[in-house]
Amino acid sequence: xxxxxxxxxxxxxxxxxxxxxxxxxxxxxxxxxxxxxxxxxxxxxxxxxxxxxxxxxxxxxxxxxxxxxxxxxxxxxxxxxxxxxxxxxxxxxxxxxxxxxxxxxxxxxxxxxxxxxxxxxxxxxxxxxxxxxxxxxxxxxxxxxxxxxxxxxxxxxxxxxxxxxxxxxxxxxxxxxxxxxxxxxxxxxxxxxxxxxxxxxxxxxxxxxxxxxxxxxxxxxxxxxxxxxxxxxxxxxxxxxxxxxxxxxxxxxxxxxxxxxxxxxxxxxxxxxxxxxxxxxxxxxxxxxxxxxxxxxxxxxxxxxxxxxxxxxxxxxxxxxxxxxxxxxxxxxxxxxxxxxxxxxxxxxxxxxxxxxxxxxxxxxxxxxxxxxxxxxxxxxxxx
Amino acid sequence: xxxxxxxxxxxxxxxxxxxxxxxxxxxxxxxxxxxxxxxxxxxxxxxxxxxxxxxxxxxxxxxxxxxxxxxxxxxxxxxxxxxxxxxxxxxxxxxxxxxxxxxxxxxxxxxxxxxxxxxxxxxxxxxxxxxxxxxxxxxxxxxxxxxxxxxxxxxxxxxxxxxxxxxxxxxxxxxxxxxxxxxxxxxxxxxxxxxxxxxxxxxxxxxxxxxxxxxxxxxxxxxxxxxxxxxxxxxxxxxxxxxxxxxxxxxxxxxxxxxxxxxxxxxxxxxxxxxxxxxxxxxxxxxxxxxxxxxxxxxxxxxxxxxxxxxxxxxxxxxxxxxxxxxxxxxxxxxxxxxxxxxxxxxxxxxxxxxxxxxxxxxxxxxxxxxxxxxxxxxxxxxx
Numbered sequence: 001x002x003x004x005x006x007x008x009x010x011x012x013x014x015x016x017x018x019x020x021x022x023x024x025x026x027x028x029x030x031x032x033x034x035x036x037x038x039x040x041x042x043x044x045x046x047x048x049x050x051x052x053x054x055x056x057x058x059x060x061x062x063x064x065x066x067x068x069x070x071x072x073x074x075x076x077x078x079x080x081x082x083x084x085x086x087x088x089x090x091x092x093x094x095x096x097x098x099x100x101x102x103x104x105x106x107x108x109x110x111x112x113x114x115x116x117x118x119x120x121x122x123x124x125x126x127x128x129x130x131x132x133x134x135x136x137x138x139x140x141x142x143x144x145x146x147x148x149x150x151x152x153x154x155x156x157x158x159x160x161x162x163x164x165x166x167x168x169x170x171x172x173x174x175x176x177x178x179x180x181x182x183x184x185x186x187x188x189x190x191x192x193x194x195x196x197x198x199x200x201x202x203x204x205x206x207x208x209x210x211x212x213x214x215x216x217x218x219x220x221x222x223x224x225x226x227x228x229x230x231x232x233x234x235x236x237x238x239x240x241x242x243x244x245x246x247x248x249x250x251x252x253x254x255x256x257x258x259x260x261x262x263x264x265x266x267x268x269x270x271x272x273x274x275x276x277x278x279x280x281x282x283x284x285x286x287x288x289x290x291x292x293x294x295x296x297x298x299x300x301x302x303x304x305x306x307x308x309x310x311x312x313x314x315x316x317x318x319x320x321x322x323x324x325x326x327x328x329x330x331x332x333x334x335x336x337x338x339x340x341x342x343x344x345x346x347x348x349x350x351x352x353x354x355x356x357x358x359x360x361x362x363x364x365x366x367x368x369x370x371x372x373x374x375x376x377x378x379x380x381x382x383x384x
Numbered sequence: 385x386x387x388x389x390x391x392x393x394x395x396x397x398x399x400x401x402x403x404x405x406x407x408x409x410x411x412x413x414x415x416x417x418x419x420x421x422x423x424x425x426x427x428x429x430x431x432x433x434x435x436x437x438x439x440x441x442x443x444x445x446x447x448x449x450x451x452x453x454x455x456x457x458x459x460x461x462x463x464x465x466x467x468x469x470x471x472x473x474x475x476x477x478x479x480x481x482x483x484x485x486x487x488x489x490x491x492x493x494x495x496x497x498x499x500x501x502x503x504x505x506x507x508x509x510x511x512x513x514x515x516x517x518x519x520x521x522x523x524x525x526x527x528x529x530x531x532x533x534x535x536x537x538x539x540x541x542x543x544x545x546x547x548x549x550x551x552x553x554x555x556x557x558x559x560x561x562x563x564x565x566x567x568x569x570x571x572x573x574x575x576x577x578x579x580x581x582x583x584x585x586x587x588x589x590x591x592x593x594x595x596x597x598x599x600x601x602x603x604x605x606x607x608x609x610x611x612x613x614x615x616x617x618x619x620x621x622x623x624x625x626x627x628x629x630x631x632x633x634x635x636x637x638x639x640x641x642x643x644x645x646x647x648x649x650x651x652x653x654x655x656x657x658x659x660x661x662x663x664x665x666x667x668x669x670x671x672x673x674x675x676x677x678x679x680x681x682x683x684x685x686x687x688x689x690x691x692x693x694x695x696x697x698x699x700x701x702x703x704x705x706x707x708x709x710x711x712x713x714x715x716x717x718x719x720x721x722x723x724x725x726x727x728x729x730x731x732x733x734x735x736x737x738x739x740x741x742x743x744x745x746x747x748x749x750x751x752x753x754x755x756x757x758x759x760x761x762x763x764x765x766x767x768x
Contacts, residue, residue, distance in 0.1 A: 048696025048704050048720065080692055082721025114689025115722050220693045289673070291756070292764055299765025305498025308464055309604045312432025320432050336432065337466025338499050372675070374758050380676055381683025 002155035004139040005166030007189040008032050008229030012134040013145030016126020018112075018119070019075035024145035026126040028134055029185050029227070030069035034100040037229045039067035040198040041107065042205045044222035050077055051084025052108040053221060055092060059104045065194055068101035070185050070225055071108050071131075072146050073123060074170065078110035079220045081117040094124040098131030109183045109223045111148055111170060143168035146183055149379055154255040158248040160240050162232050163190035169252040171212075182209065184224045184252055186245070190236035192228050200242045201226045208249035212257055213288035213369045224249070257368045262375025265297045266368065268353040274363030279316035281365040283358065286314035294372035302343035304332045311356060322359025328352045386539035388523040389550030391573035392416050392613030396518035397529030400510020402496075402503070403459035408529035410510040412518055413569050413611070414453035418484040421613045423451035424582040425491065426589045428606035434461055435468025436492040437605060439476060443488045449578055452485035454569050454609055455492050455515075456530050457507060458554065462494035463604045465501040478508040482515030493567045493607045495532055495554060527552035530567055533763055538639040542632040544624050546616045547574035553636040566593065568608040568636055570629070574620035576612050584626045585610045592633035596641055597672035597753045608633070641752045646759025649681045650752065652737040658747030663700035665749040667742065670698035678756035686727035688716045695740060706743025712736050 004011045011029045018025040031037055041060050043053050060067070071091050078084045092106035099106070110118070130145075143153035147170050154169040171182025192200070205224050226245070257266045269287050274280035287293050290310045296303040304325045311318055321335040327343035346352050370376075388395045395413045402409040415421055425444050427437050444451070455475050462468045476490040483490070494502070514529075527537035531554050538553040555566025576584070589608055610629070641650050653671050658664035671677050674694045680687040688709045695702055705719040711727035730736050 044697075046693060046696040047702055048692045048707070077689070080689055080717065080720040080722070082719070084720070114687075114693060115717065220689075220696060289675075291673075291675075291760070295761050295764035298761065301765060303498075305461070305464055305604075308432045309430060309498060312430040312604060313428075318431055323432070333464065333499065335466070336464040336468070338464070372761060374761060376675070377679050377682065377756060377758060377761070380679035381685060 002139050002157050002166045003029055003142055003168040003185055003187055004136050005157040006164040006187045006229065007231040009187045009227070010134040010136055011138040011142040012130050013138065013141035014126070014130035014133065016130065017122050018073055018126070024141065025073055025075045026130045027072045027142035027145040028069060028095060028127065028131045029142055029187065030099045030134055031229060032136070034068055036063065036066040036068040036101060036105045037227055038192065038194040038197050039065055039107065039225065039227045040201045042202055042224045044219060046220045048080065048220055050079030050110060050221045051088040052078055052110045053223060054085055055088040056107040056109070056223060059092065059107060062104045065197065066105060067107050067227055068105040069095050069099045071095040071106060071127060072183060072185070073110050074112055074146050074148050076110060076112040076116060076118045077114045077221050078118045079114045081115060083117055087118045087120055090120050090124060091127065094127040095131060098128060107225055109221065111146065111183050111221055114220060139166065139168065146170040149261050150259055152259055154252050156248045156251040158244045160244045161237060162234060163188060163236050163241065165244050165248045167248050167252055169256065171256040182222060182256060186226045186248060188226065188228045189231040190228055190241050191230040191232055191234060192236055192238070192241060196238055197226060197228055200238070200245050203242060204245040204249040207246045208253040211366060211368050212253045213285060213367050253368065257370060260370040261379045262373045263370035264373055265371040266351045267297055267370065269367045269369060270353050270355045271358065272364045273357035273359050273361065275317045275360045276363040277365055280363040282316050283311055283314050283356070284365045284367040286310050287354065288367045288369035291372060297371035298373050300348040302327045302332055302347040307354065307356065308333065311358065317358070317360050319359035324357045326355040386523050386541050386550045387413055387526055387552040387569055387571055388520050389541040390548040390571045390613065391615040393571045393611070394518040394520055395522040395526040396514050397522065397525035398510070398514035398517065400514065401506050402457055402510070408525065409457055409459045410514045411456040411526035411529040412453060412479060412511065412515045413526055413571065414483045414518055415613060416520070418452055420447065420450040420452040420485060420489045421611055422576065422578040422581050423449055423491065423609065423611045424585045426586055426608045428603060430604045432464065432604055434463030434494060434605045435472040436462055436494045437607060438469055439472040440491040440493070440607060443476065443491060446488045449581065450489060451491050451611055452489040453479050453483045455479040455490060455511060456567060456569070457494050458496055458530050458532050460494060460496040460500060460502045461498045461605050462502045463498045465499060467501055471502045471504055474504050474508060475511065478511040479515060482512060491609055493605065495530065495567055495605055498604060523550065523552065530554040533645050534643055536643055538636050540632045540635040542628045544628045545621060546618060547572055547620050547625065549628050549632045551632050551636055553640065555640040566606060566640060570610045570632060572610065572612045573615040574612055574625050575614040575616055575618060576620055576622070576625060580622055581610060581612055584622070584629050587626060588629040588633040591630045592637040595750060595752050596637045597669060597751050637752065641754060644754040645763045646757045647754035648757055649755040650735045651681055651754065653751045653753060654737050654739045655742065656748045657741035657743050657745065659701040659744045660747040661749055664747040666700050667695055667698050667740070668749045668751040670694050671738065672751045672753035675756060681755035682757050684732040686711045686716055686731040691738065691740065692717065695742065701742070701744050703743035708741045710739040
């Protein structure tokens with residue numbers, strides 16, 4: 001029930017037949033009364049963005065940041081088909097018809113394969129069948145219906161001073177958000193100034209999904225949406241709400257890392273001692289996308305030499321004679337020499353932190369990432 | 385005999401015992417008379433560069449660009465050990481003793497694992513044993529002795545108007561040169577102005593090794609060296625020599641791509657229509673390092689949607705409504721829509737070109753790369 005944990009929201013999920021497997025592939029989240037509430041969205045920075053991203057952006061602009069419903073499909077990205085914008089609009093219209101709102105009060109998300117036209121008859125019939133089942137207990141069904149290669153649904157509930165934030169997300173690969181590479185829908189009953197909603201969401205995304213790098217690829221469809229019903233009545237403390245929203249997003253991001261395609265490890269890369277935070281982030285992203293480093297994660301091998309090599313070649317300032325590298329608390333190198341400490345046991349853990357200090361100044365950053373495995377390759381050989 | 389194809393050079397290769405396998409691991413290339421000739425080097429841009437890179441740079445500076453010999457070892461990168469600079473100097477001294485030149489007239493290269501101290505007794509004894517065997521027929525032995533995960537030695541001979549260029553190289557992974565990620569030694573008997581030698585080498589490297597991206601990792605030890613004996617007597621035409629040198633380097637780079645760790649495909653990525661050449665190169669490198677794109681190469685799947693997604697998120701200008709993507713000559717997408725053409729047969733070829741036009745202006749670039757395979761992961765699990 002997570003995405004409907006807050007007062008005033010209903011949801012449903014079911015199978016329209018987009019997925020050949022017959023698994024659930026349509027989700028609808030809506031306000032209980034079908035009336036629009038304040039809403040905000042953060043979208044992919046990908047220039048080749050999908051039709052649903054264009055349409056959601058346009059609808060939020062047309063309504064000055066309001067929405068009554070979100071419709072999502074899995075199994076097809078509705079991207080780069082030549083008809084993707086029209087298909088996304090048709091999905092909004094079908095949802096509006098079922099919910100009883102205006103089409104521009106519907107936001108739309110798609111996830112799946114790129115470049116394959118969406119069968120509009122199938123998807124609109126699916127929406128017409130699924131949407132009427134929406135209820136205050138349909139959150140889990142909705143979370144199940146947005147899964148692609150996810151093996152588990154991702155849900156979260158955070159409560160604050162009288163308010164609740166509920167959310168769901170999907171994401172297992174094509175994850176190197178520069179925004180967030182995945183779909184997430186959050187709802188809340190907190191009463192917030194509409195103009196604060198987008199800022200709170202953008203900040204929460206920056207502090208959560210943007211720290212996740214599974215494979216360095218930024219999707220065409222990434223979308224994070226937040227709808228706020230305001231049903232608690234009393235204005236929420238904006239700082240506490242931002243913290244709660246960041247907590248909810250971080251929980252969803254960690255659930256994604258823990259369910260990344262084919263992984264055997266969740267590694268937090270922590271960079272300190274950089275010239276500034278931006279350089280620290282460049283270094284962290286370099287390690288998180290390094291094939292050789294990710295292979296050594298998979299091999300349970302604390303091969304710090306590759307880490308040092310990538311730090312030295314990623315284009316940021318470092319003091320090679322002061323660099324330290326540690327796996328959790330085992331410092332394996334200082335400057336350009338091994339300490340002799342053995343981090344083999346740490347490198348075999350399912351979760352650990354790779355800590356690198358660049359020895360320059362106080363810049364820092366962290367990234368959550370995974371190892372590169374045979375199973376990742378198997379999941380990504382192509383469209384079939 | 386390739387690295388000794390030009391007049392005035394001798395070489396040898398043999399086993400010192402650095403590699404546990406007992407395979408050859410020491411190579412020496414020297415002038416036949418032990419006297420220094422003009423020499424140039426291009427080195428890794430990695431800030432965490434290895435001792436041999438530091439020592440070779442320093443020796444070229446101390447001699448104003450002259451060298452009588454090059455000593456190379458495989459099986460140990462002599463990098464980040466705390467004693468790597470001293471070990472590299474000791475290798476130069478041992479080689480100088482055997483060749484009869486000054487230690488600073490020796491250039492030194494190492495390749496192998498990072499962070500593991502080199503056993504100096506083993507390596508200096510190996511140099512003392514191998515160097516005396518140097519001869520005008522020892523080129524192939526030298527090329528064999530610098531292999532690590534290479535499955536075949538890389539050699540080249542290019543001839544021009546009276547002159548000859550011979551070379552050898554190694555390289556199979558940690559290949560995303562920002563210079564060249566590998567070791568290569570070239571010799572020539574062309575008579576050249578010393579001040580032109582470095583420029584010719586830098587240009588040839590830029591036009592060859594720098595177009596190679598196997599895994600996006602830039603090594604700590606990359607080195608390309610050129611020694612010119614001038615024994616042909618007559619000054620070489622500088623333009624023709626540059627072209628010949630670029631041809632030799634490109635042959636070695638292509639041999640590396642064809643022997644990349646675990647690959648099943650050699651793919652040339654060709655970007656056109658970018659705002660400028662620099663943006664085209666960013667786009668080409670993004671595709672060459674994209675896990676999802678490289679997995680689809682392996683899967684024989686012309687999944688252009690991932691290509692479009694990476695082009696859209698790599699930070700360069702593109703006209704999404706004018707982008708075209710083709711596998712060899714099969715244009716699979718125009719703008720944000722499929723053409724319907726089937727490139728399955730091309731994607732199954734062992735070698736093909738992925739052509740992307742960004743639709744903006746006339747900038748272009750190309751990169752030679754490989755697919756991401758189970759075997760690549762297996763070769764790179766760690767130090768063992």
